[in-house]
Amino acid sequence: MLIYNLLCIGIDMINIGICGLGTVGQSSLEHIVKFKDEIRSNVSANFRISHVADLDIESKNLNGLDVITTNNAMDLAKNPDISIIIELIGGTTVAYEVVSESIKNKKHVITANKALIAEHGDKIFKLAKEANIFFGFEASVAGAIPIIKALTHNMLNEKIFSIFGIINGTCNYILDQMATKNLDFKTALAEAQSLGYAEADPSFDIGGNDAAHKISILASLIYKIPLPYKKTYIEGIESISSMDIKYSDELGYTIKHIGVTKENNDLVECRVHPMLVPKDNILSQVHNVMNAVLVSGERFGSSMFYGHGAGGDATASAVIANLVEAINFDQNIDRTNLKISESIGTKNKKIKEIDDIENSFYIKIHAKDVTGVMAEITNILAKENINIEAVTQHEPNESGSLIPIVMITDSVLGSSINKAIKKIKCLDNVKGEINSIRVLKLHG
Amino acid sequence: MLIYNLLCIGIDMINIGICGLGTVGQSSLEHIVKFKDEIRSNVSANFRISHVADLDIESKNLNGLDVITTNNAMDLAKNPDISIIIELIGGTTVAYEVVSESIKNKKHVITANKALIAEHGDKIFKLAKEANIFFGFEASVAGAIPIIKALTHNMLNEKIFSIFGIINGTCNYILDQMATKNLDFKTALAEAQSLGYAEADPSFDIGGNDAAHKISILASLIYKIPLPYKKTYIEGIESISSMDIKYSDELGYTIKHIGVTKENNDLVECRVHPMLVPKDNILSQVHNVMNAVLVSGERFGSSMFYGHGAGGDATASAVIANLVEAINFDQNIDRTNLKISESIGTKNKKIKEIDDIENSFYIKIHAKDVTGVMAEITNILAKENINIEAVTQHEPNESGSLIPIVMITDSVLGSSINKAIKKIKCLDNVKGEINSIRVLKLHG
Structure with a gap:
């Protein structure tokens, strides 16, 4: 171990530890090996995967790579030789411990773990800001899409x-x-x-x-x-x-x-x-x-x-984009990532309840084929001030069964639709579930 | 002028000069005024539009902005008070002079001018690299798309x-x-x-x-x-x-x-x-x-x-994205832009002639409605080793006129298609122009 360190850890050599060698971890490793020249041209320092952790490391193919392996990701989070931790363990327990320990130890962290950020992001961004480190999560949303x-x-x-x-x-x-x-x-x-x-x-x-x-x-x-x-x-x-x-x-x-x-x-x-x-x-x-x-x-x-949005190679490409940023951050070439940790959570805005949000709705109702049922339904909608933009009546799925009525409403509050649906359900001539789906009105 | 400078040019105040107040210039000015807080939150220095140049500056609406104006963009390129030049003059003559003079004077430059880069890019990137400045051109390709x-x-x-x-x-x-x-x-x-x-x-x-x-x-x-x-x-x-x-x-x-x-x-x-x-x-x-x-x-x-891809506001939004980068570059927060100037032109690769490029082709031929004409055409294609993937024969546009024959070929060299078309044109039963259009085969 000592000889290894003496031989390999020179000036400007950035050591990277990968935690978790699942599909994305394996693909990230391959990517770094295969496209080292391309990555190298985008940074100004030498780098290498120095450590890899996986619960089942013995069964993993490391492509003959000269790396230090362990079953315990926390070893990497605590190892002072490592500058950048790539967390690909998944979940919100061990991953959270590894990420927060890594940040506390002033390591830059890259993760593809959306659950981790969604559930512990406030704490993580605070830690990242305090530790002045790079925290990258490009791969956590929509995979390869930057x-x-x-x-x-x-x-x-x-x-x-x-x-x-x-x-x-x-x-x-x-x-x-x-x-x-x-x-x-x-x-x-x-x-x-x-x-x-x-x-x-x-x-x-x-x-x-x-x-x-x-x-x-x-x-x-x-x-x-x-x-x-x-x-x-x-x-x-x-x-x-x-x-x-x-x-x-x-x-x-x-x-x-x-x-x-x-x-x-x-x-x-x-x-x-x-x-x-x-x-x-x-x-x-x-x-x-x-x-x-x-x-x-x-x-x-x-x-x-x-x-x-998923798949090993696509997700890994986003991890690698973050890796380039992390190396440039470490070398004081690109410190912009700090703005993210500094800004998230600085504004306190109310999150609207779904009932208070307006949307146009698609509603599907199953009714008996009797006169007056449409009038009953539209009366209820009118009372809730719900305007109908389109309505179609369909053939019953099976002979003699109920008639599906489909409507598109104007933009209305979620609460109004719920009230109306509750009332429509109580009609004698209406049976079964009423399905409502929101309608996107913005022209993209 | 002296008093103005003493009052306004303090520590960490970055002066920006806009050259050209057409649609994009006007919109960039508005964007900076309207969203100053948003932009400010992405940089770590104060900034302002200090100078504006336009041939017809007298007729321009500056929204009461306290800026120094001139008819001569070169004044801005030479002014030591200005750190960032936004070139929105267009064309490749004055714009080139302004950009190269600005870079020589160690100013960061932002441009939306695709003609300028396409035609003078090699010289400009070389200058930018030597001067160690920021050169941004996000707005030059596909407007608001980053x-x-x-x-x-x-x-x-x-x-x-x-x-x-x-x-x-x-x-x-x-x-x-x-x-x-x-x-x-x-x-x-x-x-x-x-x-x-x-x-x-x-x-x-x-x-x-x-x-x-x-x-x-x-x-x-x-x-x-x-x-x-x-x-x-x-x-x-x-x-x-x-x-x-x-x-x-x-x-x-x-x-x-x-x-x-x-x-x-x-x-x-x-x-x-x-x-x-x-x-x-x-x-x-x-x-x-x-x-x-x-x-x-x-x-x-x-x-x-x-x-x-175009329009004042969309293009200006890309200019502003570059402005944030330029300020962060100036403040040593993000120096990654240098990699672009350093890398463009470093590889010498041959550009393929269009004749040497393979594509699937759509071909439209107008032929007389006589037996044997299709055989004549397909024989010529076969001799050039062009396989046909689909062929349709259409009704003549006017009664008694020629019959349009439409074919989709397999992937073939541009030169083969040209040869075949030349021969088909010589057929007695074929009249008028033969239209060929390339077919995209990649599934995106």
Whole structure:
């Protein structure tokens, strides 16, 4: 160990420790080896992966790399030889300990861990600011899409109106397959699982939690508020049926799972849910597992960033972009990252309740085929001041069964829609669940 | 003047001079005034617009701003009080003098001038490197889209396969209107002119020169070659007919004007021309005047950046992003910009001739409705080893007139297609011009 250190740790040699050698960790290692020259041309110091930690390090392929290995990531967090820690352990327990210990020891930290930031970001950014270190998380939102860089370095010089993002590849794949192949939810989910696009337990993705982690990171970044994850409204895609997709299509919309953050008068919206996206909005054209983030600002207008949101190589490319920044930070060539740690959490803005947020809504009601039922429904909507923009009545799915009625409303409060739906449900001629989905009205 | 300087030029006050108060200049001025707090939060020094130059400065509205004005931009380039020059004069004569004089005087320079960089970039980057100053040109390619930042700071850590860009809003608007409203080229151009999307003399945009400027900047950036503008193949959209658009649509393609740069085995392609883009490629969904740049890399896969490519406010937002960088550069907070000036032109790679580049082609031939003509055409193609992927025969436009035959070929050399077209033209049963358009085969 001593001889190793004497031989290798020279002047201007920056030692990097990778914690966690899963798909992204392995790919990051490969990337650094394969493209060392390209990376080297973007920095002004020598660097190398000096240490690697993984619970199951014995089984990992290190491509004959001369690195020190350990099962315990905390060894790396405490090792004074290491300047940069790449945390790819995942989860919020060990990862949090490793990251906070690393920062306390004045190491620069790079992570792809959205859960960690969404849940512990306030503490981490505070630590990073105090320790004066680099904290990079480009890979935590939308994988290879350089959305963190674009926002922090190009777009935050004006008022940002909103972000609408397709930021969960699993949801997008399932909805896209349902739409293009006319599959039902369960079949599309099974297909996603067989292709590795969905986990065995898919609830975290399809339930919206993963997207909520990501949108809360973007919200805190652009509005400089504490991480709003706990106040984020979360709705998944489990209740979207192939009928909803078909009816939406007929009305000119594609259903996507969208993360939304907006600000107006110091009130911030932060939410994830399915949305009907107009087909002339470019977000509707994001297919398969691809991600896309549409940002609207007062001066630049609308910009969209599109790319691979997951996968080892794509995520690793974002980790490597951060690595270049971390090395340049360490060498006092680029200290801009500090602005991020310094600004997040400095503004205290109220997060709006979902009931207080206005949206246009798609509503699907199943009613008996009797005269007067439409009048009953529209009377209830009128009483809640809900205007109807479009209404279509469909053939029953099976002969003699209920008639699906589909409506698109004007922009109304979430609370009004809920009240109206409650009342409509009580009608004798209305049966079963009433499905409501928000409609995106912004033209991107 | 003396009192002014004593009062205003204190410690850490960075003086900025704007040269050229056209649409972008005026908008940059407004942006800095309106969003001073937002910009200030991203830098660590005070700044102000101290000087403004415009040939017609007397007629300009300065919003009551306390600035020193002049008709002569060279006054600003020589003024030792100014640290940052924003060049928005346009053209390549005065602008070049102002920029090179400014750099020689150790001023940081920001420009939106693509012609200037495409034509004089090699000299300018050399000067910038020697003077150790910031040279920013984010606004020169695709307006508000932060493509320069994304490439230089996030994507150049691996092998970049290609860029395909819709980088001229005028061309995109005209082709999009032709496709969606079934207009002919002249009508669509007239509409673009009436809306201010095309100049009175539109040749620079519709002829492809503007796009060629931009793609050559991107090529030199990603492949580190000298500016390849003079070797860039340039083809405009003047010969695209509404029939081409209709036939392409039937085959599943949308026609777009695309800037392309690619590299393989140290051979670089740099070209702009119309292309048939498959409808399942997201580039085909870029409508109106919007721009989009699709970048493909070995690790991140395909990423697309979409936004406003022109217009005062959008372009100014990119100028302001550079301004923040320039201030941080000046304050030694972010010196990464030097890597750009240092790297451009360091690699000498051959630019491929258009004849030596392979593409799939769309070919439209007008032939007499006689037996044997199709065999004559396909025989010629076979002799040049050109395989046909799809062929459609259309109804004549007018009764008794020629029959349009449309083919999509496999990937072949430009020289082979030219040879074949020359021979086909000589056939007795073939009349008039033969239109050939390249086909994009990459799935983005």
